[in-house]
Amino acid sequence: xxxxxxxxxxxxxxxxxxxxxxxxxxxxxxxxxxxxxxxxxxxxxxxxxxxxxxxxxxxxxxxxxxxxxxxxxxxxxxxxxxxxxxxxxxxxxxxxxxxxxxxxxxxxxxxxxxxxxxxxxxxxxxxxxxxxxxxxxxxxxxxxxxxxxxxxxxxxxxxxxxxxxxxxxx
Amino acid sequence: xxxxxxxxxxxxxxxxxxxxxxxxxxxxxxxxxxxxxxxxxxxxxxxxxxxxxxxxxxxxxxxxxxxxxxxxxxxxxxxxxxxxxxxxxxxxxxxxxxxxxxxxxxxxxxxxxxxxxxxxxxxxxxxxxxxxxxxxxxxxxxxxxxxxxxxxxxxxxxxxxxxxxxxxxx
Numbered sequence: 495x496x497x498x499x500x501x502x503x504x505x506x507x508x509x510x511x512x513x514x515x516x517x518x519x520x521x522x523x524x525x526x527x528x529x530x531x532x533x534x535x536x537x538x539x540x541x542x543x544x545x546x547x548x549x550x551x552x553x554x555x556x557x558x559x560x561x562x563x564x565x566x567x568x569x570x571x572x573x574x575x576x577x578x579x580x581x582x583x584x585x586x587x588x589x590x591x592x593x594x595x596x597x598x599x600x601x602x603x604x605x606x607x608x609x610x611x612x613x614x615x616x617x618x619x620x621x622x623x624x625x626x627x628x629x630x631x632x633x634x635x636x637x638x639x640x641x642x643x644x645x646x647x648x649x650x651x652x653x654x655x656x657x658x659x660x661x662x663x664x
Numbered sequence: 665x666x667x668x669x670x671x672x673x674x675x676x677x678x679x680x681x682x683x684x685x686x687x688x689x690x691x692x693x694x695x696x697x698x699x700x701x702x703x704x705x706x707x708x709x710x711x712x713x714x715x716x717x718x719x720x721x722x723x724x725x726x727x728x729x730x731x732x733x734x735x736x737x738x739x740x741x742x743x744x745x746x747x748x749x750x751x752x753x754x755x756x757x758x759x760x761x762x763x764x765x766x767x768x769x770x771x772x773x774x775x776x777x778x779x780x781x782x783x784x785x786x787x788x789x790x791x792x793x794x795x796x797x798x799x800x801x802x803x804x805x806x807x808x809x810x811x812x813x814x815x816x817x818x819x820x821x822x823x824x825x826x827x828x829x830x831x832x833x834x
Contacts, residue, residue: 495665495666495792496665498792498796499669499796502796503796503797506797507801537707537812537815537816538815538816538818541815608833614832616834617832617833617834618832618833618834619830619831619832619833620833622665622668623830623831626668626669626672626673627673627676627827627828627830627831628827628830630800630804631677631804631826631827632823632827634800634801634804634805634808635804635808635811635823635826635827638804638805638808638809638812639808639812641805642707642808642809642812645707645708645711646707646708646816648708653802653805656801656805657797657798657801657802657805658797660789660793660797660798661789661793661797662784662787662788662789663778663787663788663789663790664786664787664788
């Protein structure tokens with residue numbers, strides 16, 4: 495289940511993020527303004543702008559999975575220097591490629607793994623707690639915030655873009 | 665795991681939502697404006713206002729769990745008539761009380777259950793798909809959007825308020 499929750503669902507959500515960013519670019523083009531205005535938009539003066547929301551969404555997904563499988567050093571490194579939409583999309587692509595490279599077998603033992611982060615000062619969560627209380631909420635938080643910044647700036651996005659396709663059966 | 669993902673984590677997130685709404689009320693009080701202004705705020709003219717975001721967050725949590733356990737008619741009914749913060753908090757409380765009443769045993773078979781909604785025109789998802797692709801993203805989407813509306817209107821909320829306490833071990 496942790497595999498489905500993170501490796502699979504994070505890829506879906508990052509692809510949805512990529513789509514709404516392109517909708518933002520199309521909106522900028524139609525309105526004849528620089529898409530960089532959107533990338534640097536935020537909902538409050540002390541909130542991270544869209545570009546940073548995307549970076550953190552990617553990192554939450556990438557490091558969430560990397561920590562769950564106990565291979566944090568194997569995740570691709572990113573230096574947070576993106577300034578253009580093309581660079582942001584490249585970062586999403588590299589994150590997707592990394593996630594796609596992780597197999598279900600690598601999640602063996604993930605639920606019981608002790609997971610920590612530098613800022614936790616030695617404290618840890620079990621893998622299942624880390625996924626449910628930290629990685630998953632963070633990914634959804636930053637993708638929804640990116641969506642909200644686009645929505646606030648007039649981009650024609652809807653909740654269906656956020657949720658993406660469902661695997662409906664009939 | 666579906667129990668932890670929904671019954672447990674949804675309660676945590678709705679409690680966090682209750683806290684940030686109260687922070688909104690404190691902000692309104694300090695700035696001497698009617699909290700109803702916040703409750704009716706939105707990020708775009710064609711987006712649901714805060715009050716509706718809270719209603720949908722509650723419904724996504726309540727109906728998500730009720731559908732997973734196959735007892736959708738047992739969930740409390742709400743008529744979406746709340747106009748005050750007290751009424752919204754009451755709705756959150758009733759949703760929390762319902763979630764707390766559901767036991768882990770009731771989730772037996774939830775992952776394989778065929779789950780549908782009226783608007784799906786007879787199509788269905790397996791319970792695990794419904795939780796991962798629909799219920800969980802919806803709950804996070806609407807709580808994050810509520811957070812974003814408060815944040816945009818100057819309320820002093822941070823991501824820690826959104827995530828809530830972690831079960832850190834040392």
